[in-house]
Amino acid sequence: MDDQQIKESAEKIERAEWNKRQRKAKLQQLLTISSPMLVLVLWEIVTRTGIMDARFFPPPTKILFTLFDMGLHGDLFTDLRVSLVRILLGFLLGVIPAIAIGLLMGMYSPVRYTISPLVMAFMPIPTIAMLPIILFIFGIGEFSKYITIAISVFFPVVINTAAGVTNIDNIYVDVAKNYGANAKDFFFKIALPGSLPVMLEGIQMGQAIALLTIVAAEMIGANSGIGYVIWMNYKAFLVPQMYVGLVLISFFGYLFSLVLRGLQNKLIPWK
Numbered sequence: 332m333d334d335q336q337i338k339e340s341a342e343k344i345e346r347a348e349w350n351k352r353q354r355k356a357k358l359q360q361l362l363t364i365s366s367p368m369l370v371l372v373l374w375e376i377v378t379r380t381g382i383m384d385a386r387f388f389p390p391p392t393k394i395l396f397t398l399f400d401m402g403l404h405g406d407l408f409t410d411l412r413v414s415l416v417r418i419l420l421g422f423l424l425g426v427i428p429a430i431a432i433g434l435l436m437g438m439y440s441p442v443r444y445t446i447s448p449l450v451m452a453f454m455p456i457p458t459i460a461m462l463p464i465i466l467f468i469f470g471i472g473e474f475s476k477y478i479t480i481a482i483s484v485f486f487p488v489v490i491n492t493a494a495g496v497t498n499i500d501n502i503y504v505d506v507a508k509n510y511g512a513n514a515k516d517f518f519f520k521i522a523l524p525g526s527l528p529v530m531l532e533g534i535q536m537g538q539a540i541a542l543l544t545i546v547a548a549e550m551i552g553a554n555s556g557i558g559y560v561i562w563m564n565y566k567a568f569l570v571p572q573m574y575v576g577l578v579l580i581s582f583f584g585y586l587f588s589l590v591l592r593g594l595q596n597k598l599i600p601w602k
Contacts, residue, residue: 389571394578397571407560411579414545414556417473421480422541426534429488433530434522436489437496450489458483459547466552476548483544484537491533495526531595538587542580 371391377383378390385393401407436443458479465482469475499521507521549558561576 387570389574394571394574398575398578401572401575406555407575410556410560414549414558415583417476417549417556418480418541418545421477421545422484422538424477425481425484425541426488426537429485429533429537430492430530433489433492434496434518434526436493437499437526438517438522443493447493450486454486454490458544459551462548462551471552476545476553479548480541480544483540487536487540488530488533491536492526492530495529496522498529499525527599531591531598535588535591535595538591539584542584542587546580 374383374388375390375392378385378388389397398407432442432446436446461482462479465475465478469478503521503525504517507517545556546558546561549556550562553559557576557579561573561580564570564572564576
């Protein structure tokens with residue numbers, strides 16, 4: 332076999348592998364789209380046929396029409412904007428200090444041994460259980476809701492960030508020391524990029540917890556927001572309107588997850 336035949340054979344194998352990857356990607360996309368659509372179609376069928384009580388589980392089409400009606404004739408978008416602002420500001424208030432503290436815990440063992448017991452002690456306490464104390468300290472205004480979300484986000488991010496630093500391969504640390512890297516260089520060039528894969532998983536977890544927390548907080552101590560919409564419509568037994576709030580929370584949770592996954596692909600493409 333001459334060089335030309337070897338080259339053609341290699342190109343044929345490469346094309347076959349590329350086509351195989353493309354078929355696999357298309358199958359994954361199809362499954363991703365078809366599974367929720369199948370659930371919605373089954374939901375529609377079982378409620379329309381009376382198998383499932385439509386009073387408690389209204390069909391998806393009715394929820395969709397209710398969403399449009401609430402958007403056109405109600406304060407739905409105002410409540411949605413209020414919740415999104417609370418989530419964003421609370422998320423930033425929790426993530427930024429969590430990253431800084433997590434990096435310090437991973438870099439310096441005295442910091443880790445000092446802060447870890449506090450993190451382990453407070454982390455099991457549900458954030459909603461701490462809401463009365465938060466209200467005592469920060470009042471019933473918007474800032475208390477930001478703090479509630481920040482606390483719920485803080486723990487998964489700080490733990491994952493610290494774990495990400497401690498799991499960095501020692502060879503990178505040794506190389507940095509041999510080249511005389513100072514604390515600033517180690518912080519920004521070794522600890523921060525090295526911990527990104529695990530840190531971003533913590534941030535991904537944090538955004539999901541932020542959504543859960545804001546809904547619970549708005550049900551208990553707010554007069555606006557998506558959680559408030561869900562709770563008030565539940566109390567009035569306006570079930571389709573209640574499901575609209577649930578659908579919006581689900582939608583934005585999925586959207587935030589996609590955004591963070593995209594950010595992860597940009598920051599750590601090797602993963």
